[in-house]
Amino acid sequence: MKVLLLNGSPHKNGCTCTALEEIAKTLKEEGIESEIYQIGIDTIAGCRGCGACAKLGQCVIKDKVNEFVEHAKDFDGFIFGSPVHYASACGSITSFLDRAFFVNFCGGKKVFEHKPGAAIAIARRAGTTTTLDQLNKYFTISQMPIISGRYWNMVHGMSKEEVLQDAEGMQNMRVLARNMAWHLKCRAAAEKAGIPLPKQEEITFTNFIR
Numbered sequence: 001m002k003v004l005l006l007n008g009s010p011h012k013n014g015c016t017c018t019a020l021e022e023i024a025k026t027l028k029e030e031g032i033e034s035e036i037y038q039i040g041i042d043t044i045a046g047c048r049g050c051g052a053c054a055k056l057g058q059c060v061i062k063d064k065v066n067e068f069v070e071h072a073k074d075f076d077g078f079i080f081g082s083p084v085h086y087a088s089a090c091g092s093i094t095s096f097l098d099r100a101f102f103v104n105f106c107g108g109k110k111v112f113e114h115k116p117g118a119a120i121a122i123a124r125r126a127g128t129t130t131t132l133d134q135l136n137k138y139f140t141i142s143q144m145p146i147i148s149g150r151y152w153n154m155v156h157g158m159s160k161e162e163v164l165q166d167a168e169g170m171q172n173m174r175v176l177a178r179n180m181a182w183h184l185k186c187r188a189a190a191e192k193a194g195i196p197l198p199k200q201e202e203i204t205f206t207n208f209i210r
Helices: 015-029 062-070 091-106 129-142 160-167 169-192
Strands: 003-009 033-038 077-085 117-123 154-156
Touching: 003 015, 003 062, 015 033, 015 077, 015 117, 015 154, 015 160, 015 169, 062 091, 077 091, 077 129, 077 169, 091 129, 117 129, 117 169, 129 154, 154 160, 154 169, 160 169
Parallel strands: 003 033, 003 077, 077 117, 117 154
Antiparallel strands: none
């Protein structure tokens, strides 16, 4: 079992990665492999709304998004981490996930469906809950169980040192990791017992304008 941890921050070893590293450490203690995927500082364009992914099976924009979607199919769970920028998720992770999930849906990849997901937010002070609300919507549109901690999945600080001083926030990262591990083990047990995934129906699209 493997969990993919996405660092949406432009800082490879900053506050967001510090929280993700605490999660990775705890997952390892629970016997779960993990990997931190860095969005980094590369320019990530927003979705063009061209719909080409429905024909091509991938995004027409050539950057890390297609690579990420292909890489993600080998993982059993996902945790997305973002710093708070203007009381919301940072621009790079927003553009990144908009396109990744559109490719997943319209491109027929089915990489994320029914796999557990969680979001974490890191801030100096405020905007964490709106960031979590934003990121959690990627999970709910893809039938992904959302894994929670014991409080909102957030850590506060402006530096790695300050993040490490947030004892409650870092503790909740460990709680979140254990809850993710427990869910993955329950799913593995269900599969072993022959319990199938939910029956799927063809999607019915309804517009509000007739």
